[in-house]
Each structure stands twice: as C-alpha cells, then as structure tokens.
Amino acid sequence: xxxxxxxxxxxxxxxxxxxxxxxxxxxxxxxxxxxxxxxxxxxxxxxxxxxxxxxxxxxxxxxxxxxxxxxxxxxxxxxxxxxxxxxxxxxxxxxxxxxxxxxxxxxxxxxxxxxxxxxxxxxxxxxxxxxxxxxxxxxxxxxxxxxxxxxxxxxxxxxxxxxxxxxxxxxxxxxxxxxxxxxxxxxxxxxxxxxxxxxxxxxxxxxxxxxxxxxxxxxxxxxxxxxxxxxxxxxxxxxxxxxxxxxxxxxxxxxxxxxxxxxxxxxxxxxxxxxxxxxxxxxxxxxxxxxxxxxxxxxxxxxxxxxxxxxxxxxxxxxxxxxxxxxxxxxxxxxxxxxxxxxxxxxxxxxxxxxxxxxxxxxxxxxxxxxxxxxxxxxxxxxxxxxxxxxxxxxxxxxxxxxxxxxxxxxxxxxxxxxxxxxxxxxxxxxxxxxxxxxxxxxxxxxxxxxx
Amino acid sequence: xxxxxxxxxxxxxxxxxxxxxxxxxxxxxxxxxxxxxxxxxxxxxxxxxxxxxxxxxxxxxxxxxxxxxxxxxxxxxxxxxxxxxxxxxxxxxxxxxxxxxxxxxxxxxxxxxxxxxxxxxxxxxxxxxxxxxxxxxxxxxxxxxxxxxxxxxxxxxxxxxxxxxxxxxxxxxxxxxxxxxxxxxxxxxxxxxxxxxxxxxxxxxxxxxxxxxxxxxxxxxxxxxxxxxxxxxxxxxxxxxxxxxxxxxxxxxxxxxxxxxxxxxxxxxxxxxxxxxxxxxxxxxxxxxxxxxxxxxxxxxxxxxxxxxxxxxxxxxxxxxxxxxxxxxxxxxxxxxxxxxxxxxxxxxxxxxxxxxxxxxxxxxxxxxxxxxxxxxxxxxxxxxxxxxxxxxxxxxxxxxxxxxxxxxxxxxxxxxxxxxxxxxxxxxxxxxxxxxxxxxxxxxxxxxxxxxxxxxx
Numbered sequence: 001x002x003x004x005x006x007x008x009x010x011x012x013x014x015x016x017x018x019x020x021x022x023x024x025x026x027x028x029x030x031x032x033x034x035x036x037x038x039x040x041x042x043x044x045x046x047x048x049x050x051x052x053x054x055x056x057x058x059x060x061x062x063x064x065x066x067x068x069x070x071x072x073x074x075x076x077x078x079x080x081x082x083x084x085x086x087x088x089x090x091x092x093x094x095x096x097x098x099x100x101x102x103x104x105x106x107x108x109x110x111x112x113x114x115x116x117x118x119x120x121x122x123x124x125x126x127x128x129x130x131x132x133x134x135x136x137x138x139x140x141x142x143x144x145x146x147x148x149x150x151x152x153x154x155x156x157x158x159x160x161x162x163x164x165x166x167x168x169x170x171x172x173x174x175x176x177x178x179x180x181x182x183x184x185x186x187x188x189x190x191x192x193x194x195x196x197x198x199x200x201x202x203x204x205x206x207x208x209x210x211x212x213x214x215x216x217x218x219x220x221x222x223x224x225x226x227x228x229x230x231x232x233x234x235x236x237x238x239x240x241x242x243x244x245x246x247x248x249x250x251x252x253x254x255x256x257x258x259x260x261x262x263x264x265x266x267x268x269x270x271x272x273x274x275x276x277x278x279x280x281x282x283x284x285x286x287x288x289x290x291x292x293x294x295x296x297x298x299x300x301x302x303x304x305x306x307x308x309x310x311x312x313x314x315x316x317x318x319x320x321x322x323x324x325x326x327x328x329x330x331x332x333x334x335x336x337x338x339x340x341x342x343x344x345x346x347x348x349x350x351x352x353x354x355x356x357x358x359x360x361x362x363x364x365x366x367x368x369x370x371x372x373x374x375x376x377x378x379x380x381x382x383x384x385x386x387x388x389x390x391x392x393x394x395x396x397x398x399x400x401x402x403x404x405x406x407x408x409x410x411x412x413x414x415x416x417x418x419x420x421x422x423x424x425x426x427x428x429x430x431x432x433x434x435x436x437x438x439x440x441x442x443x444x445x446x447x448x449x450x451x452x
Numbered sequence: 453x454x455x456x457x458x459x460x461x462x463x464x465x466x467x468x469x470x471x472x473x474x475x476x477x478x479x480x481x482x483x484x485x486x487x488x489x490x491x492x493x494x495x496x497x498x499x500x501x502x503x504x505x506x507x508x509x510x511x512x513x514x515x516x517x518x519x520x521x522x523x524x525x526x527x528x529x530x531x532x533x534x535x536x537x538x539x540x541x542x543x544x545x546x547x548x549x550x551x552x553x554x555x556x557x558x559x560x561x562x563x564x565x566x567x568x569x570x571x572x573x574x575x576x577x578x579x580x581x582x583x584x585x586x587x588x589x590x591x592x593x594x595x596x597x598x599x600x601x602x603x604x605x606x607x608x609x610x611x612x613x614x615x616x617x618x619x620x621x622x623x624x625x626x627x628x629x630x631x632x633x634x635x636x637x638x639x640x641x642x643x644x645x646x647x648x649x650x651x652x653x654x655x656x657x658x659x660x661x662x663x664x665x666x667x668x669x670x671x672x673x674x675x676x677x678x679x680x681x682x683x684x685x686x687x688x689x690x691x692x693x694x695x696x697x698x699x700x701x702x703x704x705x706x707x708x709x710x711x712x713x714x715x716x717x718x719x720x721x722x723x724x725x726x727x728x729x730x731x732x733x734x735x736x737x738x739x740x741x742x743x744x745x746x747x748x749x750x751x752x753x754x755x756x757x758x759x760x761x762x763x764x765x766x767x768x769x770x771x772x773x774x775x776x777x778x779x780x781x782x783x784x785x786x787x788x789x790x791x792x793x794x795x796x797x798x799x800x801x802x803x804x805x806x807x808x809x810x811x812x813x814x815x816x817x818x819x820x821x822x823x824x825x826x827x828x829x830x831x832x833x834x835x836x837x838x839x840x841x842x843x844x845x846x847x848x849x850x851x852x853x854x855x856x857x858x859x860x861x862x863x864x865x866x867x868x869x870x871x872x873x874x875x876x877x878x879x880x881x882x883x884x885x886x887x888x889x890x891x892x893x894x895x896x897x898x899x900x901x902x903x904x905x906x907x908x909x910x
Contacts, residue, residue: 025802025805026802028802028804028805029802029803029804029805031804032803032804032807032808033706033710033803033804035702036702036703036705036706036709036710037706038702039698039699039700039701039702039703039706040702040703040706040707040711040719040723042699043699043703043719043723043726043774043775043778044719044722044723046726046771046774047722047723047725047726049741050726050729050733050737050771053737053740053741054733054736054737057740092555092556093551093556249624250624250627251624253620253621253624253625254621254624254625254627254628256621257618257621257622257624257625258625261618261621262625270629271625271628271629273896273899274628274629274632275628276895276899277632277892277895277896277899278628278631278632280825280828280829280891280895280899281635281832281888281891281892281895282828282829282831282832282833282834282859282887282888282891283832283834284832284834284859284862284863284884284887285635285639285832285884285887285888285891286635287866288635288638288639288642288862288866288880288881288884289631289634289635289638289639291866292638292639292641292642292881293634293638296872297638314627314631317627317628317631318628321628345610345614346614347614347617347618371728374730375728375729375730375731375732375733376730377730377731377732377834377835378731378834378835378838378859378863381863381866381867382862382863382866382867382880384867386867404730404732407732407733407736408732408735408835408838408839411735411736411739411839420740423736424736427733427736430730430733431729431730431733434728434729434730435725435728438725438728442721
C-alpha cells in the first residue's frame with residue numbers, strides 16, 4: 001500500500017514535470033519547423049531572384065535599336081569590277097594574289113558614305129555632321145552592305161529598304177541605359193549624334209526591333225551592336241559532339257566492366273576510389289592537365305574545340321561512369337541469371353538483356369554529362385579559349401570560343417551599359433539550352449523509370 | 453587520299469569481312485555437316501577483328517607520325533647552310549616547301565634548294581602513302597585469308613570475340629586511371645620545373661604574392677608567396693559554408709521530415725536547378741546584383757563594403773553550394789532507419805526532438821562527409837571568385853575587402869601573354885598541385901566517411 005502511494009506521488013511528479021514542459025516543447029517544435037520553412041523559402045527565393053535578375057536584364061537586349069530605311073547603292077561611290085575567277089593556266093598562287101587585290105579594292109569602298117547619304121535624305125541636319133551621322137549605324141552593317149554587293153553586283157544603282165542595326169551607344173542612349181543628364185564629357189556620343197538619334201527615333205526611322213544578330217553573328221570588337229554568339233555556339237557544339245563521341249562510349253564501357261566483369265580486388269577498388277575522386281577534382285585542374293598534356297606535349301592548337309572537347313571529355317567521364325553504374329546496379333540480377341540460365345554467355349547476357357534495359361539510364365547519364373560540360377568555363381580559359389575570335393569555326397581544329405567563355409569575355413567589355421544586357425541575353429541562351437537538356441533528362445527518367 | 457575516304461574504305465572492308473565470315477562459316481557447316489561451336493555472326497565479327505583492326509592501327513600510326521617524320525627528313529636533306537637555326541623560321545620554310553610540293557605554288561620565285569626539297573617531299577609523301585596503303589592491304593588480305601583457312605566447326609569464334617570485347621572494356625576503364633596519373637605527372641612535372649626557380653619554402657610560406665612579369669636579365673624571383681591566396685581561398689570558403697550549411701541542412705531536414713509530399717516534389721527539383729546553373733552565371737550575378745546590393749547595404753549600416761569582395765564571392769558561392777549540401781544531406785537523412793525515428797516518436801519525443809537528438813546524431817558522419825565534399829568544391833571553384841572576389845592578393849582578415857584565391861591566380865598566370873617556361877606561368881602548376889592535393893585529401897576523407905556510413909545502415 002505504502003509503496004503504491006509512493007509511486008503514485010512519483011508518477012504525478014513526473015506528470016507535472018512533463019505537462020509543465022509541454023508548452024516549451026511545443027514552441028520549440030514550432031520554432032524548428034519555422035526555421036525549416038524559412039530555409040526552403042530562402043532557397044526558393046534565391047532561385048527566383050537569380051532568374052528575375054537575369055531575365056529582366058537580358059530579355060530587353062534581344063530587342064535592339066534598328067534603322068528601317070531606304071538605302072541607295074550609289075554607283076558614284078561603289079566602283080568595283082566583277083569578282084575575279086581563276087583563268088586557265090594560272091597558278092593558284094597567282095590567282096590568290098589577284099583575288100586579294102580585288103578584295104583590297106572592295107575594302108576601300110566607302111560604305112559609310114552610302115549610309116550617311118541615306119540618313120541625310122531623311123534628316124537634312126545629318127549633312128552638317130557627317131562624323132556624327134557615321135556613328136549612328138554600327139560598323140558591322142558596312143560589311144553587310146559590302147557582302148550584298150559581292151553577292152549581287154546588280155544591286156549597285158538601286159534603292160533597297162533595309163534593316164540596319166544602330167550603333168551600340170545609340171542603343172544605350174535610346175533605351176535610357178545611360179543617365180541622359182550626364183555632361184557631354186561623360187557621354188559616349190557627341191551632342192549632335194544624340195540629338196540626331198532622338199529625332200530619327202521620333203520619326204520612326206530608328207525602331208526597337210527584335211534582332212537576330214545575337215544568334216547569327218560571331219563575336220565582334222569593332223561593331224559591338226552586331227556581336228553575336230554564333231562562333232561560340234559552334235565551338236560549344238563541336239566540343240559537345242566530341243564529348244558525346246568519346247565520353248559516352250568510354251564511360252559506358254568502363255561502367256560495364258566495373259559493374260559486370262571486374263573481380264572484387266584491390267585493383268578494382270583502386271579504380272573505384274579513383275573515379276569517385278576524379279568526379280570531385282576541381283575543374284580548373286583538368287584545364288591544367290589540358291594545357292600541359294595536349295598543348296605543351298602533343299602540340300595541339302591553342303583555342304581549338306578539339307582540345308576543349310578532350311579536356312571536357314576527361315572531366316565528364318567520371319559523371320557518366322558513376323551514373324551508368326547506378327543504372328546497371330538497379331537492374332536486378334535475376335535478368336542476368338535468367339539469360340545465363342538458358343545458355344547465354346556473360347557478354348551475351350549483357351549486350352542482349354542488360355544494356356537494352358539500361359538504355360534510358362545511359363541516355364540520362366549522357367545528357368547530365370553533356371549539360372555539365374556545356375556550362376564549364378574555367379578549364380577552357382587555361383587552354384586559350386578565351387582568345388577573341390571573330391569568325392565561326394568551320395572545323396574542330398579552328399580557333400573558337402565557347403558559350404560560357406563568351407559570357408566571361410562579354411561581362412569584361414568596357415562598354416558596360418550595353419554589355420550588361422548582352423551578357424544577360426547570352427546567359428539566357430545558355431540557360432535555356434542547359435535547362436532543356438536537364439528537363440529532357442528528368443522527363444526520360446520519369447518516363448522510362450522501371451521499378452523492379 | 454582524304455581521311456574520310458580511308459574511313460569509308462575501312463568501313464566497306466569491315467562489311468565485306470563480316471559477310472565473308474558469315475558465308476564461310478555457313479559453308480563449313482554445310483560441307484562438314486558438323487555442329488558449329490559458334491554462331492555465324494561471331495565468325496563474321498572475328499574476321500572483322502582480324503582484317504580491319506591491324507589495318508586501322510597502321511593507318512592511325514601513319515596519320516599521327518607520318519607528317520613529323522617526313523618533315524624531319526626534309527629538313528635533314530637540306531644543305532646545311534639553308535637550315536634556319538630557329539624553330540619558327542623552320543616552320544615558315546616547311547610551309548613554303550609544303551605549298552610548293554602540294555602544287556599550290558608560291559608568290560615569287562622559289563629557290564633551287566626549295567624546289568629540290570619540295571620534289572623530295574612529294575616523293576616521300578607518295579612513298580609513305582604507298583607503303584601505308586600496301587601494308588594496310590596486305591594486313592587486311594592476310595587477315596581475311598587466315599580466317600578463311602582457320603574457320604572450322606571447332607573454331608571458338610565467340611570466345612575470341614568476347615575476349616576482345618573484354619580487353620576493350622578494360623582499356624576503357626584504364627582511361628580514368630590514366631587521367632589521374634596524367635594530372636599528377638603533368639602538374640607535378642611542371643611544378644618541379646617551377647621549384648627550380650623558386651624555393652618551395654618561399655612559395656608555401658611566403659606572405660607576398662606579386663609575380664612580376666619576366667623581363668630580360670631579371671633574375672629576381674620573389675613575390676611567389678602563396679599564403680595570401682590561401683587565406684583568401686579559406687576565407688571565401690568559410691563564408692560560403694556559413695551560408696550553405698545552415699540553409700542546406702535545414703532545407704534537407706524540412707523536406708525530408710516535415711514537408712508534405714507535393715511540397716517536396718515541387719521544391720526539391722527547383723532547388724536542384726541551382727546546382728545545374730553554370731558557375732559563370734553565378735559570377736555574373738555576384739558582380740551585377742549581389743555586389744552593388746552589398747555596397748548599398750553597407751552604406752545603410754555605415755560599413756564600407758567593396759562591390760567585389762570576399763563577402764560577395766562567399767555569399768554567392770554559398771548559394772551555389774546549397775543544393776549540393778541539401779541533396780547529399782537529404783539522401784543521408786532518409787537513409788536513417790525508420791525504426792529509430794519511430795522509436796523516438798513512440799517514447800513521446802516531438803518531431804524536432806527526434807531530428808535533433810536521434811536522426812542528426814545518427815546521420816552526423818554522413819553529413820560531415822557531405823560538408824567536406826562541399827568544402828572541397830568551394831576551394832576549387834573558379835569563375836565566381838574570378839569575377840567577384842576583386843583579385844587583390846593581400847593578407848587581410850576583413851571580409852569586406854577584395855581578396856584573391858588560388859584558382860584566380862591560376863587563371864591569371866596562365867591566360868596572360870607569358871612564356872610557358874617562365875616561372876610566372878609555371879607557378880600556376882604549383883598552385884594547381886596544392887589545390888589538387890588539398891581537394892584530394894578532403895575528398896578521400898569525405899568519401900571514406902560517406903561510404904562507411906552507407907555500409908552501416910545497409
């Protein structure tokens with residue numbers, strides 16, 4: 001009896017202690033939960049801030065100040081013979097010299113004069129400031145006019161309605177990306193040029209039009225308004241082709257060997273640890289490897305997509321191997337055992353039964369690897385791909401940049417007001433490519449996912 | 453013959469060899485009436501291996517080394533007074549001779565010795581191509597002939613083909629090993645060349661980083677102390693971890709333990725989007741948005757914060773690492789056996805008490821491993837710091853000041869117009885070696901912990 005009373009007292013004491021702590025514990029629980037929600041919200045908000053910043057800066061840059069006007073190809077200014085063709089019996093070297101001379105003559109034609117006269121027709125004041133008028137249209141359009149003459153000599157003497165990109169500084173001025181109240185000394189354009197730009201804009205000669213220049217043109221330093229991503233895109237494309245051609249077969253083959261054939265011993269353990277480590281080696285170290293091995297020892301060309309592709313292949317290989325291995329691991333042993341049971345050899349079991357089942361997984365691994373390689377910048381800087389290249393590479397051995405490297409180069413351009421938008425636009429292109437690759441991978445995983 | 457044509461010929465050869473193998477094995481089967489050991493397709497593949505692989509190897513050797521050999525022979529054939537002493541002039545001369553030899557022609561007169569060398573080069577090229585073609589044809593024919601003779605009912609064609617497949621698989625797995633060996637050898641080799649110029653002690657423990665441009669006759673090789681860089685790297689990584697670990701860990705805990713199914717399904721992939729964004733984009737974000745924001749914030753509270761500073765770079769790097777920490781921790785937390793969770797809840801623990809007193813201690817080794825991996829990532833991260841850290845290699849403990857890091861200096865030293873053999877360039881490899889060693893140690897420890905942890909609960 002006595003002991004029971006004693007323990008009853010004990011129980012009630014404990015009960016009291018527990019009950020008195022309940023409010024505190026409940027608050028603690030709520031606080032912890034709030035912390036968790038705060039963390040998730042912060043992370044989501046950061047994604048949102050990042051994307052809205054890039055989009056709000058980048059999207060307007062796809063629309064550029066553009067002249068829409070009649071351009072008269074004045075025969076007084078354009079005086080050039082037809083493009084020379086090789087004559088029979090002429091040595092290639094001699095023909096090359098004649099061609100060079102003709103191109104030299106072509107380059108001496110003052111297309112700036114053509115544009116100036118066309119503007120003066122619309123805005124008589126332009127005649128008093130030929131210098132200012134010349135700065136209204138970006139210089140790359142002069143080459144576009146030249147190419148039109150080369151493509152069709154019959155155009156000389158005609159008047160054609162054309163869309164010409166305005167100079168980068170005009171674009172900045174008209175979009176209000178520079179403080180309009182700054183004193184003349186701090187403005188990029190002279191007062192007359194600014195005034196002419198405003199008048200032409202008011203007349204609707206200069207319009208804010210969607211421009212394909214950023215997609216169609218290579219990079220440029222002289223004509224910033226028409227600088228584009230075409231060269232960088234081709235460079236990246238060549239590198240991705242090399243990565244797919246090399247990293248995927250080699251990666252899948254090593255994954256098959258490690259997962260299906262390799263005996264469990266110290267040697268394969270070493271390979272495994274090694275691959276896991278390679279996956280975590282900083283990408284810039286792969287750049288050092290590329291600089292030392294491919295460029296210093298093998299004398300491969302600097303800035304070429306072939307070297308970039310090889311470096312990125314080595315970098316993505318561990319990713320492909322690890323992802324493929326986990327796919328192979330997920331395929332139940334019963335499949336292999338069934339194949340072996342009806343008399344297939346080990347290789348047959350793998351090629352005829354395991355690999356077809358692993359195909360979606362391998363595809364996903366490939367896409368993840370390619371997406372990783374597509375966004376990589378640092379190793380490419382070390383093998384010279386940050387050089388300025390004003391042409392679209394025709395082969396993987398030509399000089400070129402890559403999309404992320406182009407972003408790096410553009411963000412460093414002195415004309416900040418123009419290139420902040422341009423760089424953001426380039427980022428949008430890169431992110432769009434990467435996100436579509438990644439969502440393709442997610443879709444594949446969802447669509448073909450098999451639960452065993 | 454162009455490479456494309458050769459590839460086409462080799463492919464055609466492979467097709468023919470395969471068909472021959474098929475036909476032959478069927479013929480043998482009919483003639484002898486015996487049961488063949490292998491299926492016809494294995495005989496076909498075996499013939500392909502025997503006929504095409506040696507020929508391809510010969511062609512690859514010629515493509516890789518033929519040009520170099522011919523150029524060396526042409527240079528050797530030149531009269532000694534015409535051999536230019538410098539490598540660059542030799543290249544120019546070879547270019548001229550090559551233009552002559554290919555019939556493209558030269559501007560201006562060709563010298564007699566150039567003409568002779570060009571003829572010699574033409575002859576060498578023709579001979580080389582002929583020999584290669586003949587060798588390829590012979591090897592292919594031998595392979596075909598040999599297979600024809602050797603095809604019998606007992607030929608273990610399948611085993612031989614499978615053996616070849618296995619060898620190819622092993623060769624592919626060796627690529628990963630060679631990559632590591634290549635990294636170690638190349639980076640170590642160039643670092644040793646650097647240490648011939650600069651005392652390793654001065655490099656590892658020097659407190660000034662100011663590698664001057666190499667000038668002629670300048671033997672002063674000071675200013676290679678990497679401590680300021682290391683301090684900058686560690687400071688930025690620390691800031692990044694202070695951002696990423698609490699946010700990442702709390703995100704993982706909330707998503708794994710609290711979040712309703714549909715919230716988890718939406719939030720998790722969105723946060724993982726952060727992991728897929730290229731680092732150059734983060735760098736730009738830091739430079740254009742976060743830096744100016746911090747400056748304004750600093751003015752508001754009366755601090756002078758630079759737009760490009762350790763804080764800017766560290767914050768943005770932390771954002772980049774959040775998904776890394778959260779998805780690794782998420783994996784680890786969900787791996788903690790349900791029984792432990794249920795036990796705690798059954799004893800009356802609240803959810804937060806269960807997480808703090810049961811799950812986290814159980815998952816701690818795995819989480820430490822994940823954090824170490826994240827640190828190694830932060831240390832090796834390049835583009836964010838190149839753009840946002842301010843590139844000022846000074847020893848400072850003030851996170852509002854510009855700093856520089858190991859990775860930034862690697863980029864700076866290797867992207868200038870420096871001679872690759874100068875200590876100013878070679879120092880990049882010594883820095884790379886340090887970086888590689890640091891991340892390797894972190895990775896090995898982290899992976900060992902994670903692995904051990906996995907085994908514990910499997």
